[in-house]
Amino acid sequence: MTRPTTVLVLDDNKINALSSLTGFLTDRPGGMAGLTLQGLSDPAALDGYLNNHPEIDVVIVDAEFEKVSNQMTCLTAFRTLVRRGGPLAIGFSQDAYGRLLYPFAVCQLLPPSKHQVVVGWAYKNDKGLAEIGRLLDLIAASDRALPAPAGLRLCQPEAPITGEFMGKILKSRSDAMLWKEMSFSHFPYADLALAASIAERTAIQKIGKYFAEIKEFQLQMAVDEFHPLGAQAIFNIPEKPDRGPKKRAAADPKKEAVEAFAQAHHRFFQAPELVDIVIEHDLYPKGRRREKWWKNTRLKTVKPSGGGDGDRQEPQ
Template sequence: MRIVVVDDILEIGHTVAQSLRGTAHDVHTLLTPRALAVALREQRFDLAFVDVDFSYESPETGLTALRHLAAHGVPSVIYSADSEDNRVLFLLAAFQFYRPLTLLSKRANADEIRELVDDFQRSGMTTVTDKEGDRYRSRDRPSLLDGLVRSPVDLTIWENLSTHVTRTEIAMASFVSPRTVDYFLAEHYDAMLAIQSLHSRAPIISVLPDGDGSKKHFLAPMHAFAVTHFRFFQDPEVRALVVERPVVRVSTEASRGVQRRRGRRR
């Protein structure tokens, strides 16, 4: 098979190539999603290993690479480091929108890489059911990611949460009222906690103390979350996905939760 590794660290591609040394597989390494787009115009690949988060030198992320691969019908494996606290949203988006075959840790040794590739070749690229990948596959609707970002306005507020620290600043940068920011914080707090508790190795932020309705208890942890994931919230690829997706409606139970939180502030 012709295999492409899309990663901004050249040694990562060498690792895959060395793991498959002595086989009939042909491994190519590309350092950016843009380089992948160019290569796909003239070359055919049977399988891709894709990192989701690239260095600051690249304006594009792994989501762009996955879009290019999907357009050419190339199945993909997410090849990611285990230190995923700042990658969790990219992983959720990758599995929700592009359905990669599996998630492979960069700690995988040569035998594990070779076995995985051989299994794909024998099975005709059948999706692998694995514990790590299953953490990010969205079986529920709305998904965890849907609950976090329901509309383009939500994405704008998250983006500005990563660069501003007061309600007024966030509201002005987002072209909404401070009251809209308050509602957003209350409405999205539980979704943030759900993602942290299920998918992050970072310490979990505590829930609000009973009876304490201070706005800062929403703002501080959600600002920290936005800073951790600012590359995701500022990714043009994410915005394109959100704009193209129908607006996610808040469930009745979620609406009641927001009303309870708003009631604490009265």
């Protein structure tokens, strides 16, 4: 007899998260049949929890964990899951600006895994709950291949323009430090250069390149009908009143636009792990980055180790 699919919900407010997900799944046709939910609030405990609970098939990961840790975000959780090679993982976050860049970072900055680990991303609204239910149904149907997730279509490295966005704006530690500083407030180039340990001229050049990349990113996102960023004004050159010819000449609209983007997504750019992840990404063998990210995961049913009385699903 095939055992239920066991789902771990990783959320700093695990009681509310479990209640919301259970309520939605219970009310749909078929209810909770074939599903078992568990909860965990701290991403630092994820690795040990999975070691002690080999029955976990899927981990649903929140974006941020302010109630239990100011040092970890979903980047820690997904890095753990990718390094382990599983279980399967689904991102589940608020559709607020500060959280909308996380799936791009997960797909583009973390190393490619041997087996597919990240199989979807949804947002905490009615549409997102429906997407979670759909993904869990697909995973439970172990004889079917998982299709490439629509929620990550623009985030995958193969996607035109948006698929290379993280690698272009976060190439090195100095890039990560620049973005972190700009996400706090408006600073002169000299202060930004000092924070990133680079020359002021280099900071000016980098921010000019960021402007071009953000503009292309915005144009691509604006035509998307699925992602929450689609058709939203995430890239704007700030409009300011006429301040006279001298002050107008001193204005730097490209820098202001990049700073506006950084501050709109300040939660992401201030993620404690981001600098380390960018450094690790910069050290990856470049040939590996050409590996296809989506591996058309098919699940197979295998006997669990340790004499268990059920079957377990593993990606192949």
